[in-house]
Amino acid sequence: MHELSIALSMIEMATEEAVRRGGVQVKAIHLKLGPLSGVVKEALLFSYEVACEDTPLKGSQLVIEEVPVLIYCIACRAEAILPSIQRFCCPACGTPATEVLQGRELEVVALEIEELEIEKLEIQA
Amino acid sequence: MSTQQQPRLVEVRQNVLKQNDLLARNLRERFREAGVFVVSLVSSPGAGKTALLERMLTQLRQEECAVAALVGDLATEADAARLARSLAPVRQITTGTVCHLEAAMVERALEGWNLDGLDLLFIENVGNLVCPSSYDLGENLRMVLLSVTEGEDKPLKYPTIFNTADVAVITKTDLSAAVEFDAAAAHANIQLVRPGMRVFEVSAKTGEGVDELLRLLCSRSAESVKAVSG
Numbered sequence: 001m002h003e004l005s006i007a008l009s010m011i012e013m014a015t016e017e018a019v020r021r022g023g024v025q026v027k028a029i030h031l032k033l034g035p036l037s038g039v040v041k042e043a044l045l046f047s048y049e050v051a052c053e054d055t056p057l058k059g060s061q062l063v064i065e066e067v068p069v070l071i072y073c074i075a076c077r078a079e080a081i082l083p084s085i086q087r088f089c090c091p092a093c094g095t096p097a098t099e100v101l102q103g104r105e106l107e108v109v110a111l112e113i114e115e116l117e118i119e120k121l122e123i124q125a
Numbered sequence: 126m127s128t129q130q131q132p133r134l135v136e137v138r139q140n141v142l143k144q145n146d147l148l149a150r151n152l153r154e155r156f157r158e159a160g161v162f163v164v165s166l167v168s169s170p171g172a173g174k175t176a177l178l179e180r181m182l183t184q185l186r187q188e189e190c191a192v193a194a195l196v197g198d199l200a201t202e203a204d205a206a207r208l209a210r211s212l213a214p215v216r217q218i219t220t221g222t223v224c225h226l227e228a229a230m231v232e233r234a235l236e237g238w239n240l241d242g243l244d245l246l247f248i249e250n251v252g253n254l255v256c257p258s259s260y261d262l263g264e265n266l267r268m269v270l271l272s273v274t275e276g277e278d279k280p281l282k283y284p285t286i287f288n289t290a291d292v293a294v295i296t297k298t299d300l301s302a303a304v305e306f307d308a309a310a311a312h313a314n315i316q317l318v319r320p321g322m323r324v325f326e327v328s329a330k331t332g333e334g335v336d337e338l339l340r341l342l343c344s345r346s347a348e349s350v351k352a353v354s355g
Contacts, residue, residue, distance in 0.1 A: 006259075021135070030134070107139065107140050110138075113134075
């Protein structure tokens with residue numbers, strides 16, 4: 001169970017990015033997650049909510065896009081999606097798959113942000 | 126007219142473990158410069174990492190190979206004490222409640238340690254088949270252990286750690302008959318989750334198979350040193 005420390009890293013990263021952009025509010029973190037990342041989606045979602053407490057990201061959403069394992073089959077000379085990580089074989093021809101092109105992702109791809117300060121000033125004016 | 130601002134999406138593209146990966150890359154460079162080949166060991170708790178390591182350190186020292194080990198554990202320093210019997214330099218990394226080693230822990234444990242005279246450095250991870258798979262420690266070779274008492278289907282239950290390893294070692298083979306271990310099934314399952322991976326069968330108790338494993342480590346170590354100087 002290392003999802004909590006992963007969640008804390010993401011929050012730290014998003015907070016830094018928000019400061020860098022001049023104190024914007026982060027509404028959501030969009031994450032790409034591969035089955036070979038060693039991270040469990042449900043555990044990460046749970047940890048994220050807990051870890052956000054007492055941070056500027058409290059109430060923000062974690063949006064996870066799960067990506068499949070993509071292999072390159074040397075026999076078919078083509079890419080293929082692996083139906084199960086318990087079987088690293090080309091789904092078309094059965095050749096053992098040694099080249100993994102995708103599936104280890106644990107990557108923050110985007111942040112949903114809101115420019116807080118400007119909005120407040122506009123409302124006051 | 127609404128003053129409500131819509132949230133907008135900004136692209137970031139950052140690996141969450143970037144910090145760890147950067148540290149691991151620095152470590153790998155440091156190991157390369159020092160000419161030391163680094164092997165990490167991962168397995169479930171009780172698969173025999175420490176017993177195998179004790180055996181390997183003792184044998185390698187007898188062959189006048191300069192070896193050392195870092196050993197990760199949640200709470201105790203018992204493993205370091207066990208490994209110290211081999212007379213090789215050993216340092217314990219106590220992780221507290223953390224269930225895996227991270228590159229930063231390895232870096233801290235290596236503080237003030239001169240790696241120049243070393244041929245091989247082992248890093249024993251915390252017993253866990255899940256979390257360690259996410260963290261690069263800067264090692265050159267990751268060894269995953271599977272003991273015969275755990276059952277042949279372990280690779281299918283934990284495909285990620287097997288897929289991220291370079292070599293698999295089946296341990297406690299002296300107990301194979303007692304637990305009716307199906308070696309062929311274990312080999313087949315390993316090949317399903319990591320096609321082409323080399324698999325060794327060892328008994329740290331009797332020493333069977335350990336020589337063959339050490340030959341691989343020594344030849345890989347020699348190759349990497351040659352690659353640097355050549």
